Amino acid sequence: MSTESSSTRQLVDRDLEAATSIPSRFSSTFVNHVSHNQRAQSTPLELTTGTGYHIYTSLIIPQILSATQEVIIVTCFWAASATRDALHNALLELSAKAVAAQTKISVHICFSTYSLARNMLLPTSKKGQNYKPSKWRKLGLPRSSRIPGLVLRVTRKFDWPFGIMHSKYVVIDRKLAILPSCNVSWERWLEAAVRIQGPAVAHLLKFHAWFWENGASLKPLPLDEGSGGASTLNGRTSALESSVQTTILPSPHTPSLLPPHLRPSTLLHQLPCLPSRPPSHPPTPLLTTTSHLLSTAQHSIFLTTPNVTAPSVLALLRNALSPPRKLDVTIWTNTSLMTLEQLKLGKLTIHYFDDPSPTRPGPGTRNARSVEAASHGKSSTLLDRNKETTPIRLHAKITIVDGDKLLLGSCNMDAASWGTSQELGILMESRELVDLLLERELREKLVP
Incomplete structure (x- = not known):
């Protein structure tokens, strides 16, 4: 399904607007219906709060460094900051790890904005703007020559004038997902994030492919013995290792x-x-x-x-x-x-x-x-x-x-x-x- 031929409503059940009976009490059946059967047992592994920098350095980046095949980073704002510098260094380390293992790790960075002026003057096409390696340094990313172990893609999407893509998530090896509230930016705000594994990750990837891959299916990954760092816990975070309805x-x-x-x-x-x-x-x-x-x-x-x-x-x-x-x-x-x-x-x-x-x-x-x-x-x-x-x-x-x-x-x-x-x-x-x-x-x- 291409982005051009699809509308926002295609992710929303058509008969939702025609529903005549809305439950007066919480209904898991109703939630499952409006989410297109996305309700399933998944396992929250970590729950943490703190600034965006803290969440990235204590939770997200350690999981990125545990990747063996693929990292997906989606954020709204991609701005010069200590967080972006930490990600820059993490990519260098991840590349060195891949080179040592004689493999390649795919990294896809997706964002919506890094300046208000760029949003207003340079909206992207429906398919998004893909940055060439020659532009990576302006985004605070390493030169391509410094990350030979990575296959890096950088994509931006913004639909003028009120089309910000505000979603934020990270997926590691398609097995583990982190959903933070924070951007990659300098803002020192109190944020929250959860790290999860299970069917919720596949459901998230379905949404990711629909939007950031413009409806194309994700290419299969080779069989992998790794766990995407699922067992690693940080001492300053809270863990719940039993499955819950998500x-x-x-x-x-x-x-x-x-x-x-x-x-x-x-x-x-x-x-x-x-x-x-x-x-x-x-x-x-x-x-x-x-x-x-x-x-x-x-x-x-x-x-x-x-x-x-x-x-x-x-x-x-x-x-x-x-x-x-x-x-x-x-x-x-x-x-x-x-x-x-x-x-x-x-x-x-x-x-x-x-x-x-x-x-x-x-x-x-x-x-x-x-x-x-x-x-x-x-x-x-x-x-x-x-x-x-x-x-x-x-x-x-x-x-x-x-x-x-x-x-x-x-x-x-x-x-x-x-x-x-x-x-x-x-x-x-x-x-x-x-x-x-x-x-x-x-x-x-x-x-x-």
Whole structure:
């Protein structure tokens, strides 16, 4: 299936929009349906949080160096940074390993942007832009002569004007996948990542081939005895080595010349003379499942997100906070976006990760009229000492519903992620995994 002849909707079940019965409680059958039967038992091997640099150097790069045949790196932003420098060095080391083994290792780097100006002036074709070896140095990559053990491809895709490819993942030897929230960039933000093996990896590769290989099947790899580093654990990460129900949830790019809030149909229904209509979003597997999780939650919702501005999300949260549901809703976000202050009802707790206030509030209330502001200030000495590993803003995208359903990935709770950009998420159904994340990974990093 070629990219030109296919549309975003081809990854979305055609009868989804015609469905007349949406479950009032969480339904695994519904999730399996909207994801095209992507729900299966897979094994999370590591779960970690930290800055993007920390996640790359402690989790992703060690797995890259364990590869014996193939590495796929997909990110939204590819920018000059300590993280990119670390990847540069990792490619040199991986090449030396391949040369010593008298083999070749395939590496495919895929990204959407490395500068706003390039996005606006030089969008790519539907098939993407493939960089010649002569251009690699400008991208912070080694010269081809320095990596003789690698078969490197570098591809960029951006669809003007609102066509960012926001998905982020790494696949090692088609056996192991890592889904981080971080870009390859200088941003010192708190991120989250999961390392997983099992059927979820094959489901992810199916999506990867559809988009980055333009519908072509991935070439078979020779038989391999390696495990892709599946048994390697880092001391600062949390492990869960039992299988859980997982679902890979893509949200394909929705072509648009205007952002959702400026589309004529949206503006028209804001006129007082016309009836308003509820917010909508593209019926992609990820967005439909996220909406399902928020609308069927029975007890609690926990979110971390850089921002909360998507009308659909605000409507879902308002419904969760209102009678008769009146759920406990906890949101960690950043101070720059105050849309959440509109939710003046229910059992809502809002924490601001980047609040520089030197004092902490006393015991808070769950009413939004007395929003808690969590001090997360850092001394300048500490920031200088741990420049690349001390997060100063929140970028992790975590949704936890009823303490037993965990959604991680690239999707923010903003209008771009819920309107036009390509996103990717993974749903894991496991109370043990949720407890592991909250108690071991986030307790010290998200201190109210």
